[in-house]
Amino acid sequence: MARVTATILDGKSTRDAIFSDLRTRVAALAERGVTPGLGTVLVGDDPGSHAYVRGKHRACEKVGITSIRRDLPADISQADLEAVIDELNADPACTGYIVQLPLPSHLDEGAVLERIDPAKDADGLHPVSLGRLVLGETGPLPCTPRGIVELLRRFEVPIAGANVTVVGRGVTVGRPLGLLLTRRSENATVTLCHTGTKDLAAEVSRADIVVAAAGKVGLITPEMVKPGAAVLDVGITRTEDGLAGDVAAGVREVAGHLAPMPGGVGPMTVAMLLTNTVEAAERSLAA
Numbered sequence: 562m563a564r565v566t567a568t569i570l571d572g573k574s575t576r577d578a579i580f581s582d583l584r585t586r587v588a589a590l591a592e593r594g595v596t597p598g599l600g601t602v603l604v605g606d607d608p609g610s611h612a613y614v615r616g617k618h619r620a621c622e623k624v625g626i627t628s629i630r631r632d633l634p635a636d637i638s639q640a641d642l643e644a645v646i647d648e649l650n651a652d653p654a655c656t657g658y659i660v661q662l663p664l665p666s667h668l669d670e671g672a673v674l675e676r677i678d679p680a681k682d683a684d685g686l687h688p689v690s691l692g693r694l695v696l697g698e699t700g701p702l703p704c705t706p707r708g709i710v711e712l713l714r715r716f717e718v719p720i721a722g723a724n725v726t727v728v729g730r731g732v733t734v735g736r737p738l739g740l741l742l743t744r745r746s747e748n749a750t751v752t753l754c755h756t757g758t759k760d761l762a763a764e765v766s767r768a769d770i771v772v773a774a775a776g777k778v779g780l781i782t783p784e785m786v787k788p789g790a791a792v793l794d795v796g797i798t799r800t801e802d803g804l805a806g807d808v809a810a811g812v813r814e815v816a817g818h819l820a821p822m823p824g825g826v827g828p829m830t831v832a833m834l835l836t837n838t839v840e841a842a843e844r845s846l847a848a
């Protein structure tokens with residue numbers, strides 16, 4: 562009988578393999594007197610954000626990276642938050658850090674991100690890092706896009722020359738992923754879809770690789786997907802029945818590869834955050 566379900570792009574086992582490699586690199590840094598330290602800045606008490614931050618600290622422990630945690634009240638002022646940023650910028654034990662997004666609406670997210678020392682930008686979301694990505698210069702890459710490319714590489718899904726349809730133009734996934742995939746080293750042809758796209762089904766059906774990062778439950782249906790295509794579910798929506806992705810269940814029977822949610826791109830995001838942290842420490846030694 563013919564194969565009827567997609568090969569799973571298993572983000573958990575891939576993350577574990579990356580962690581094991583990072584442990585070796587952290588040990589090599591320790592011999593040269595450097596301990597990477599990852600900071601997290603979390604504002605407010607959103608349970609989802611808390612869960613993500615907890616996961617990041619657990620990952621640090623596994624790899625041998627020191628964790629620095631700043632949990633701040635939901636009503637913190639812009640000035641007090643910026644003071645915490647300044648403090649982490651000055652702290653030599655903190656070699657990289659992130660500000661967990663989204664921030665409460667009274668805070669100026671752009672101003673906060675811009676205040677991060679670009680040398681300590683573990684998320685790759687600082688304007689300087691995004692500018693380097695546009696220019697093709699070395700620097701931290703946004704974690705989720707980098708995790709997507711790494712997952713495709715490790716499962717030998719061809720990227721060069723592939724037609725990739727990215728659904729969603731958000732600053733953390735869709736927009737930078739388009740930049741990453743069109744670099745000479747990746748060489749994909751990218752279509753970036755968004756709420757203004759006229760015929761989503763037509764754009765998805767041409768794709769060898771589909772990345773769904775719109776945050777709309779079940780947006781990508783089996784009828785849209787070219788048989789054998791690789792489909793990566795990056796959507797996470799909290800529903801009454803738990804977490805739901807952007808990819809409908811039946812896609813598994815049409816796709817050649819599937820990165821499910823959970824268990825696909827999410828764990829890779831954390832793996833790339835730690836990779837960025839270790840690389841920043843390695844760069845600081847080289848400098």
Ligand SMILES: Nc1nc(=O)c2c([nH]1)NC[C@@H]1CN(c3ccc(C(=O)N[C@@H](CCC(=O)O)C(=O)O)cc3)C=[N+]21
Nearest residue numbers: 613659660661662663684704822823824825827828830
């Ligand atoms: N400054 C900043 N950087 C981020 O990287 C960032 C952020 N803010 N805000 C929120 C999003 C979301 N995000 C995820 C990380 C891990 C999983 C993950 O590990 N998910 C698991 C478990 C899902 C679960 O059970 O909660 C999975 O998909 O298998 C998901 C989502 C990082 N984000």
